[in-house]
């Protein structure tokens with residue numbers, strides 16, 4: 001892993017192979033780093049202009065230079081237009097949000113440039129925390145977190161590794177002397193968060209022949225031991241006995257038994273609130289008897305991304321130790337087709353006694369979550385319950401890859417979630433969940449049907465409406481991460497054809513900010 005250091009000395013005086021500068025669109029270098037032109041390279045601004053580097057967002061320019069007796073690579077990274085200072089209060093928040101995201105990408109760009117140019121150490125000045133609307137701890141977090149996310153790779157099955165992806169040895173954040181201590185604290189936190197995000201990505205990237213329901217349960221048992229968490233695993237016979245007809249039905253076609261995995265962090269404080277995080281853990285979604293066509297099957301190992309996110313967020317929470325109890329529940333199964341698979345038309349009974357017709361075996365996520373949500377509200381009576389699921393393709397069509405869908409009828413929770421989305425970088429877009437739409441999951445044959453009525457269109461809302469029947473009075477949020485869990489383009493901290501770890505950062509901030 002990279003060594004992260006903090007210093008208040010000029011980046012160019014550090015013992016590193018590269019120094020990075022973040023340049024706003026048509027911004028003057030003198031403002032960014034006065035000594036750069038004055039003491040080192042008098043014609044630098046003209047050179048950048050001649051080379052058409054204007055500081056536009058995403059532009060980069062690399063310049064090997066001799067500084068004293070050594071060679072240093074100067075890395076210029078365009079960050080576009082900086083947030084306007086004159087904006088109105090609302091606009092201000094919006095522009096700050098954009099500024100944060102700009103720097104998330106810029107930090108990742110630095111890592112990418114170092115990797116392509118085989119530079120193993122780099123220093124740069126962090127933007128002032130107050131200009132980003134955050135504190136120095138969060139500023140330090142962002143530095144190590146984004147640098148680690150940018151270095152994620154899934155190469156364990158390549159017998160010949162890509163040497164473009166070597167880890168950096170050393171990164172130095174240059175900050176104001178007064179901010180050194182807090183930046184260091186933030187960096188440590190960022191490393192812990194990054195480990196969890198990158199582990200979510202690894203679990204999602206692992207193919208379904210390796211990441212089976214059994215393997216998932218085993219990983220949580222092992223990690224639970226490491227972090228002194230209570231872990232309970234219910235296997236298929238127990239699931240059937242408890243009356244969890246949804247989880248049972250979905251797992252029935254697979255050679256692997258379905259699992260309900262529960263991990264608990266206990267803060268050991270009297271009267272502490274409890275937050276429950278529930279994840280969809282379909283290790284492979286073939287669609288079942290309603291088989292998915294070619295083109296839709298290939299990435300369906302990603303269908304356990306919600307379960308991976310809730311569990312890995314919990315591992316961070318266990319290390320940060322907030323004064324709230326947190327329980328993470330994963331409903332894990334493989335949705336396959338075989339002689340023992342569930343069929344379209346089957347009627348199943350859930351843990352809370354409600355019944356549903358399986359209109360479509362490919363709408364399996366809501367079936368496994370129904371039991372998990374009903375179980376969680378009954379046994380843990382949480383103050384808030386959040387489910388995270390790659391639930392619908394419809395949600396991807398609605399919001400595109402840079403958002404996850406947010407559904408709730410609880411305004412206070414919506415506010416808390418949106419705030420965590422802002423600070424974490426896991427962006428959310430709220431979609432409708434209202435009583436009027438709940439008729440679309442009603443059936444004549446049973447209480448509910450899992451594929452809804454198509455005349456209402458809203459496919460992502462349809463899924464949320466189905467789930468709303470299993471939460472009782474528990475304050476509840478549903479997050480549809482189908483859009484954002486895998487293969488998100490354009491972001492230098494993600495990789496093509498690979499998992500994003502979405503919702504891991506979000507849930508950590510959501511819990512840590514709980515009041």
Ligand code: BES
Pocket residue numbers: 285287302303360362363364365390391392393394450451482483
């Ligand atoms: N796992 C899929 C949703 C999905 C699609 C996740 C693409 C990630 C990327 C889910 O189980 C599913 O198949 N949903 C169906 C629901 C429909 C049958 C009501 C869908 O979205 O088509």
Ligand code: MN
Pocket residue numbers: 285287361362363364365
């Ligand atoms: Mn499906």
Ligand code: ZN
Pocket residue numbers: 282285303362364365390391
């Ligand atoms: Zn699915």
